[in-house]
């Protein structure tokens with residue numbers, strides 16, 4: 316809703332303020348009409364002008380050049396009197412074009428393009444702005460245009476208000492893109508994963524492209540030098556942005572493993588071939604670069620198509636991240652394609668088409684950041700699962716030997732730091748071999764699980780259990796003195812004896828021999844386990860099913 320209100324504020328009334336447009340044609344002149352001087356056009360009689368059917372753009376250019384005569388609607392005295400700022404001739408989205416005008420009252424020729432400092436800094440470069448006074452005809456000459464240029468005559472105050480809305484929208488999108496690029500760059504500096512760098516670069520280049528294509532880059536002191544390269548600079552930025560974005564997509568969407576052949580094709584049409592075009596663009600030979608836009612745009616459209624198909628295939632084959640890219644990208648690509656068609660065909664522009672690209676770029680940036688966060692979360696889950704797997708015993712779910720010794724090491728350090736006691740219990744099932752032999756291994760396994768369940772039920776928060784051998788367990792009790800640990804061991808022994816008489820219907824009559832020790836100042840993890848094991852052996856030798864405490 317907010318977006319619609321913002322867009323409504325930016326709407327242009329196409330062809331507003333213009334009564335008629337005539338194109339300058341003169342069969343007697345050998346050269347194209349734009350070679351004419353402004354004075355000659357202003358002096359030309361009506362016979363040299365051919366009326367155009369539409370008043371919203373300058374149509375009928377030959378090789379991107381020509382002269383037109385515009386008749387503005389008569390000025391309403393009120394508008395000028397109220398605001399005192401007269402009227403403006405606006406030539407929208409000049410892009411590559413250089414525009415020369417001869418306007419009333421003095422008809423002195425003035426030229427401007429988005430690449431130079433000539434345009435009035437009070438306005439954005441969405442349009443070249445030429446103030447004039449009076450109701451006389453307006454003469455407009457154009458060179459190097461790539462599509463029919465939209466024109467309008469507006470009250471200066473009205474346009475200033477509308478231009479501010481435009482600036483808010485554009486710079487809002489730019490702000491999002493800058494924020495996202497910087498945040499992702501920070502991630503990259505911490506994680507050093509290539510995908511983050513590619514993403515930040517892709518965002519930065521897309522941002523630069525929007526600023527160049529709209530012309531606002533050239534009004535920024537830091538980027539004004541880009542104007543020297545004219546429209547070829549924009550082609551360079553657009554193509555670099557395509558290459559980096561495609562490399563990002565391939566990596567982020569896991570396209571290589573999920574759709575190897577398609578991702579190979581995408582690599583060619585979206586990165587390698589555009590890369591060759593870029594080299595040809597910057598080399599001095601061939602000097603003529605007019606071949607670049609059709610080839611570059613053709614490759615871009617093809618790369619977009621291949622990218623969507625590849626992403627869809629990768630998504631169907633299980634890449635969640637390819638799904639994120641599809642959501643982020645398809646709207647943006649649709650608008651940029653529609654905009655290319657609109658510009659080429661000279662169709663009047665709607666606010667959606669005008670602002671679709673920067674807004675959807677910002678939208679894509681936000682969705683892709685969510686995608687990156689999701690990717691990070693997935694990696695973290697996988698790492699945690701792998702770690703869990705590496706530390707846990709698959710049968711009982713208790714820690715394995717490595718897991719419990721590592722934890723016991725931490726507990727030992729904590730105990731010393733806090734000057735607290737720590738007790739260790741070594742537990743061994745009695746005559747377990749006989750249980751396996753009599754009832755089979757599945758029952759043996761169930762016995763191990765049953766014993767672990769009993770120990771878990773009896774353990775306090777912070778006590779940790781590990782399986783350190785076939786039927787041997789280690790339980791450590793942070794904060795427990797020898798006396799408290801003896802009590803716990805006795806409880807465990809008797810609980811196992813009562814609760815594990817029968818396991819899965821087999822009368823196994825499980826019992827435990829338990830050795831108990833308390834951590835001493837010179838103890839290490841190894842010496843603690845060794846002493847607890849020794850205590851457990853004493854319990855075995857003393858007849859099993861009992862607790863021995865080693866003081």
Ligand SMILES: Nc1nc2c(ncn2[C@@H]2O[C@H](COP(=O)(O)OP(=O)(O)OP(=O)(O)O)[C@@H](O)[C@H]2O)c(=O)[nH]1
Nearest residue numbers: 743744745746747748749751756757759760785786
């Ligand atoms: N079911 C099952 N048995 C296991 C597993 N790991 C080790 N064992 C068995 O545990 C038994 C241990 O036997 P012993 O070391 O002789 O000990 P014991 O029979 O309990 O005798 P004492 O400890 O002296 O009371 C062996 O038969 C092993 O095959 C396991 O994961 N599952």
